[in-house]
Amino acid sequence: MAELQINTTQNVNISFTAASVGERMLAYFVDMLIKIAYVVVIYQIMFRLLGLDRILSGMDQWSQIAVGLLFFLPFMCYTLLFESLLEGQTPGKRLLRIKVVKIDGYQASFPDYLIRWFLRIADINMLGGIVALVSIAMSNKSQRLGDMTAGTSVISLKNNVTIDHTILENIQEGYQPVYPTVIRLSDNDVRIIKETFLAAKKSRDKNIMLKLKIKIEEVIQAKAEEADVNSFIDRVLKDYNYFTQKM
Known part of the structure; x- marks a missing residue:
């Protein structure tokens, strides 16, 4: 194949x-x-x-x-x-x-x-x-x-890592979400965000990270409360998993 x-x-x-x-x-x-x-x-x-x-x-x-x-x-x-x-x-x-x-x-x-x-x-x-x-x-x-x-x-979809697996995040018990509007995103949006986030972190590309942050804020219609871009994107990923697991 x-x-x-x-x-x-x-x-x-x-x-x-x-x-x-x-x-x-x-x-x-x-x-x-x-x-x-x-x-x-x-x-x-x-x-x-x-x-x-x-x-x-x-x-x-x-x-x-x-x-x-x-x-x-x-x-x-x-x-x-x-x-x-x-x-x-x-x-x-x-x-x-x-x-x-x-x-x-x-x-x-x-x-x-x-x-x-x-x-x-x-x-x-x-x-x-x-x-x-x-x-x-x-x-x-x-x-x-x-x-x-x-x-x-x-x-x-027989790969060891499928589309759905790539968006999973570990969420601790008692986790408190910050951005309820992350449900505006789709699974596919979150997969792309995570792939881009990890790639940008690996290459230390702050420009891509900033563009990603701006795009996320635009889609979820909420401003980042975290000063650090990495913390904001990581929070968005966790919040999405939190809310979708509750549905």
Whole structure:
């Protein structure tokens, strides 16, 4: 599996392992089995048990098409729906422990998932998925056409250190938080803050540290109470862990 270097907006490189073609194919087949099961169950319930065919026979052609599309919509929008709800994963991807991420280090958004889903027509549905296989193999970031357009890739979460692990902080019992507005940050924001913070500390780059402090203050809409930048950022990281663990 290829190594995927994600360069964040703070110019911090984070390494992930790109999901292999085999993992992506297995996830696709798992999802396809779920979609087929949905169609079978819906057919049995609606036509065998409820007699929908008799109801449809009394409708005009356009009404029949509308009803058909209504029941087929979850099948068509399956990937878009689950990736949006599960933050880059479908049941198949979750089972294989792979995930869609932005190559700039941020969490992919609904427009990104929409672009990937729409371009499945060219990537996967046409020519039996050959376009997707070729583009993934040729891309140095393991991207199909939908990924290239959306600025995303699919990574493996089987690394010893995952995205979630990098934001954890040790909090002592009785800890008193200072900045309740840190909940404005997302897990991904905090991961980037911590990566940038550690890199700046290692290189003793006070300029980056100051820029990071200003950006944090802007996002959480609170001024630092600590005179020392390091203490402020460390407090923000701990406060975020405190509040998110309480939710």
